[in-house]
Amino acid sequence: MPLTRKAYRAAILHSIADPAEVGIEASYEYFEDGLLVVDNGQISALGHASELLASLPADIEITHYQDALITPGFIDTHIHLPQTGMVGAYGEQLLDWLNTYTFPCESQFADQAHAEEVAGIFIKELLRNGTTTALVFGSVHPQSVNAFFEAAQKLDLRMIAGKVMMDRNAPDYLTDTAESSYLESKALIERWHGKGRLHYAVTPRFAPTSTPEQLTLAGQLLGEYPDLYMQTHISENLQEVEWVKELFPERKGYLDVYDHYQLLGERSVFAHGVHLCDDECARLAQTGSAVAFCPTSNLFLGSGLFNLPMAEKHKLNVGLGTDVGGGTSFSLLQTLNEAYKVMQLQGARLSPFKSLYLATLGGARALRLEERIGTLQPSTDADFLVLDYNATPLLSYRLKQSKSIAETLFVLMTLGDDRTVAQTYAAGNLVHQR
Known part of the structure; x- marks a missing residue:
C-alpha cells in the first residue's frame, strides 16, 4: 500500500x-x-x-x-450486541427484564443471517456515536461473534468480543453446556484472537447462569491463551447479589465466586459493580481487574448508583459502558450525562475532564490498551x-x-x-x- x-x-x-x-x-x-x-x-x-x-x-x-x-x-467497556433490537424495553428490573425481553431477543441469533444483519446495524451505531473500541457480549451462539468480528475486521476496528457461556438458569433454547462452551470459545479464539485489531473475551454471562464446571473451564481458557480478556457481570442488582449467595453458599461473596475460579486478572472487566463493598474493590484493584461503570443502564433498570469515589480510593481501573440494551443509548456523551447525575445523587462531583478520561484513556487502561488507544x-x-x-x-x-x-x-x-x-x-x- x-x-x-x-x-x-x-x-x-x-x-x-x-x-x-x-x-x-x-x-x-x-x-x-x-x-x-x-x-x-x-x-x-x-x-x-x-x-x-x-x-x-x-x-x-x-x-x-x-x-x-x-x-x-470513545471506548465502551460494556455493551451487548444481541440486545440491539430490544433497547428501551419497558417496566422491569434486572432478573425479570432478562426473562421477559433479553433471552427471547438473544435466541434469534441462532440464525446466521439475523446475526449478520444486527452486527452491521450495531457497528454503524457504535461509529455514528463515536465509539471506536467496544468490549462486546455476543449471544450464546458462536455465529453472533463470527458475524461481529467479520464486520469489524472489514473496517480495521479495534474490537473485543466473546460468545456468552451460559449452562443453567436460562431457557433451554438458550443454554450451552460446560463442554460445548469451552470448545466453541476455543474455536473462536483460534480464529479471531489477535487477528488484525481484534481480541477475544471469555464471557460467562454472570455467576448465576454458569455451573461450577463451566466457570472452571472459563478459568482454564484464560490460562491456555495469553492476553485473552474476560468479561462478566457483578453486583448489579440486590436480588441478583442474594441469588448468588444462595447458589454459591460456600463462597464469601459475589466477587469471591469469580476469584475462586481464577477469573480475576489484568484483562478482566466486571460490568456494573453497583453493590461492591470496600474489600471487593480492594481485591479487584489488587488483581488488576477493572469495572465498567454503566450509569444509564443502572438508572433505567433501577439497579442503584455506582460509587466512583470508592473505586478511586482503591485506584481501581474504571471504564464507561453504555450497556445497550439495559442502557438506552449508544452515545457515550449521553452516558456521561447520566454519570454526572449519578454522582450528583451521591453528593459527589464528576468534572468534565474526569468524564473525558472515563470515555477514553480510562477505558483504554481498563482494557490494558493505553499504549494503542x-x-x-x-x-x-x-x-x-x-x-x-x-x-x-x-x-x-x-x-x-x-x-x-x-x-x-x-x-x-x-x-x-x-x-x-x-x-x-x-x-x-x-x-x-x-
Whole structure:
C-alpha cells in the first residue's frame, strides 16, 4: 500500500492521566489551534498548528475543521450486541427484564443471517456515536461473534468480543453446556484472537447462569491463551447479589465466586459493580481487574448508583459502558450525562475532564490498551473523532456563551449525542461521516 500521510487542524483535546491521581490541570492537553498528523493509520505528531505546520511537506493534505473539537475515539467497556433490537424495553428490573425481553431477543441469533444483519446495524451505531473500541457480549451462539468480528475486521476496528457461556438458569433454547462452551470459545479464539485489531473475551454471562464446571473451564481458557480478556457481570442488582449467595453458599461473596475460579486478572472487566463493598474493590484493584461503570443502564433498570469515589480510593481501573440494551443509548456523551447525575445523587462531583478520561484513556487502561488507544499521543492508533460545535441549534447557541474548554466539554457531554459526532476515524480511515 502507498504511504498515506494526512493532517487534521482544529481545536484538539485528550486525556493524558487520571484527574483523581494527578489533579485536573495535569490530566489533559488542549490545543486551541491544534494539528494532528496521521501516517499509515498511526498518529505521528500532535501539537500547536503554529509549531507543526512548518515541519510538514508542502503537498500534505490538511483538513481544517472550524467550530469543532478533535478527541480520541470513545471506548465502551460494556455493551451487548444481541440486545440491539430490544433497547428501551419497558417496566422491569434486572432478573425479570432478562426473562421477559433479553433471552427471547438473544435466541434469534441462532440464525446466521439475523446475526449478520444486527452486527452491521450495531457497528454503524457504535461509529455514528463515536465509539471506536467496544468490549462486546455476543449471544450464546458462536455465529453472533463470527458475524461481529467479520464486520469489524472489514473496517480495521479495534474490537473485543466473546460468545456468552451460559449452562443453567436460562431457557433451554438458550443454554450451552460446560463442554460445548469451552470448545466453541476455543474455536473462536483460534480464529479471531489477535487477528488484525481484534481480541477475544471469555464471557460467562454472570455467576448465576454458569455451573461450577463451566466457570472452571472459563478459568482454564484464560490460562491456555495469553492476553485473552474476560468479561462478566457483578453486583448489579440486590436480588441478583442474594441469588448468588444462595447458589454459591460456600463462597464469601459475589466477587469471591469469580476469584475462586481464577477469573480475576489484568484483562478482566466486571460490568456494573453497583453493590461492591470496600474489600471487593480492594481485591479487584489488587488483581488488576477493572469495572465498567454503566450509569444509564443502572438508572433505567433501577439497579442503584455506582460509587466512583470508592473505586478511586482503591485506584481501581474504571471504564464507561453504555450497556445497550439495559442502557438506552449508544452515545457515550449521553452516558456521561447520566454519570454526572449519578454522582450528583451521591453528593459527589464528576468534572468534565474526569468524564473525558472515563470515555477514553480510562477505558483504554481498563482494557490494558493505553499504549494503542485512548489518547492522541504519537505512535498510537489514529482512532479519533471530530465533534461539531454547531451540531444542533441549542448546542451552537449554548457554546457561544462558553468561556473555557472545561465549560465547552461539559456542555458537549450534557447536550451532545450522536448528532455531535461529525466524523469518526479508525486506524486513520474515515469510518463514519454524519
